[in-house]
Amino acid sequence: MLPLTRTIKGVSVAPGRVVAVVKHMPSPVAEPTEHAGMPPGTTVESEGERIRAAAASVQGQLRLRADTTDGDAKEVLLATARMATDPLLLKSAVARLSPANPGGARSAERAVWEAGAEVAETLQALGGYMAERAADVLDVRARIVAGLQGLAAPGIPTCEVPFILVAHDLAPADTATLDPAKILALITSGGGPQSHTAILARALGLPAVVAAPGVESIPEGTVVYVDGAEGTVCTNPDGELLQAAEHWTTKANSRPAFGGNNTLADGLPVPLLANVGHGADAGAAARAGAEGVGLLRTEFCFLDRDTEPSFDEQVTAYGAVFAAFPGRKVVVRTLDAGADKPLPFLSNIEEPNPALGVRGYRTDATTPGVLERQLRAIAAAAAAHSSDVQVMAPMISTAEEARRFASLCASAGLRTPGVMVEVPSAALTASAVLQEVAFASLGTNDLTQYAMAADRQLGPLATLNDPWQPAVLQLIQLAADGAAQASAMTGAPKPVGVCGEAAADPALAVVLVGLGAASLSMSARALAAVGAVLSTVTLVQAQRIAMEALAAPSAAAARKAARNRLPVLAELGL
Ligand code: PEP
Ligand code: MG
DSSP: OOOOOOEEEOEEEEOOEEEEEEEEOOOOOOOOOTTOOOOTTOOHHHHHHHHHHHHHHHHHHHHHHHHTOOHHHHHHHHHHHHHHTOHHHHHHHHHTTSTTSTTOOOOHHHHHHHHHHHHHHHHHHHOHHHHHTHHHHHHHHHHHHHHHTTOOOSSSOOOSSOEEEEESOOOGGGGGGOOTTTEEEEEESSOOTTSHHHHHHHHHTOOEEESOTTGGGSOTTOEEEEETTTTEEEESOOHHHHHHHHHHHHHHHHSOOOOSSOBOTTSOBOOEEEEESSHHHHHHHHHTTOSEEEEEEGGGGSTTOSSOOOHHHHHHHHHHHHHHSTTSEEEEEOOOOBTTBOOTTTOOTTOSSGGGSSOGGGHHHHSTTHHHHHHHHHHHHHHTSOSEEEEEESSOOSHHHHHHHHHHHHHHTOOOEEEEEOSHHHHHTHHHHHHHSSEEEEOHHHHHHHHTTOOTTOGGGTTTSOTTSHHHHHHHHHHHHHHHHHHHHHSSOOOEEEOSGGGGSHHHHHHHHHHTOSEEEEOGGGHHHHHHHHTTOOHHHHHHHHHHHHHOSSHHHHHHHHHHTOTHHHHTTO
């Protein structure tokens, strides 16, 4: 008898149809209980031996992984492997097993946990390079504790054959070790279409479905079919689905690469830019044909930092991005710390409601000086390169904030200040806001979460958290109209681009252009698909499609209306 097929409906994030076995992301290692003591029948010696064996096994696993990589990744893995059997860590853990330990005897798991915390604290206190190793100690600690508990090692799982990764959601830190050659698709029970998993999946060009309840109960090793455009996951797929996946792979492999200089069918240029987090991303984006950078998320350069990066570090980090785009536009966004991207030197993690708290531009009031120093570093990096450097502030809510940001930019010698329009108040007052600055970029991820009052990270709210929602499309139209008004009033062009994830959806990209977007910025992987679809419509057609989407009563109806007008999507397997 054939195994039963089960279909799970989730939310579409990135298109593509693939079939492979699933592997689950292990749960994070929980802190072992305090004062658990040693299990009966064990001795300090036997538990000490167990700790050493678990540490040696972690070291062996990390070395094996290092053997499969090269460059920086290999160095990092080898350094972490050495940390696993660090004498200080093991000595401190074993000492805690003894009844003579000041706090009483600890279980092996608890002893490793506390010893790891102590070593990490010591490294932190030393600062500089040593402080940066603290995260490695905590990673090794979690691996040893998982080994002692007989659980799978934390982090992205490994497998001999390519697989589909199942998780509740992925954290930004997980992304560093995700190898797209090994992972064919992502499916999560949590997250939303603008969550980190979604952003990552698009960046890697991986088919993905989020907010698919029940995927975590699919047994490890089950063969599943994922349709990223439909948002469906089917276990034990039949011949028809296997064929659909094969067909999609052939189409995807034959899709031409993006050639740069994007134009609509009538020849109107609509530059396609890239969203990047650091120099390496920028290099990849340039190779993918991006016409510039529409969003440099500077906080991504410093996510692992406890302290404000120095002026020189900042100049180096931004310069690496400018170097990849000589003579091209690069829009640098000042630090957007807070909510899902806390930076210890700017964010108050105790806030009860971080998405509505002191984040983005607002941190300038609570931690003055960081923004001005960042602007000076951007200006210094820009002076050493030929890129057309523009700067924008995240989370601007009022025209007064826009004015103050523009004056800080002017003081730093930066001539093209702009703002993100991602708070509904900024979209509603776009005319006043844009009279203060040179350009705006629509952050549809946050604009959607704030318009719909739906946390972008929450799976159960994924259908609300959809940029096709009529309210979001209306806000985008208002922002574009406001910018046109500001342009007429000041006599200066006030271009509005889009740098939220909406720009990477080829059908929505057409709508955004129809609503007035002058450029679109996205993960480099999305450039080819978006460019291929935009090249088939004229501006007038895009405007008509946008009007139909705007008139639709729901997100699903808007999406359907636009997709019906774009048969090229099906032809390209998008
Ligand atoms: C957005 O909010 O749409 C955006 C581009 O910024 P981020 O995703 O970094 O918040
Ligand atoms: Mg945002």
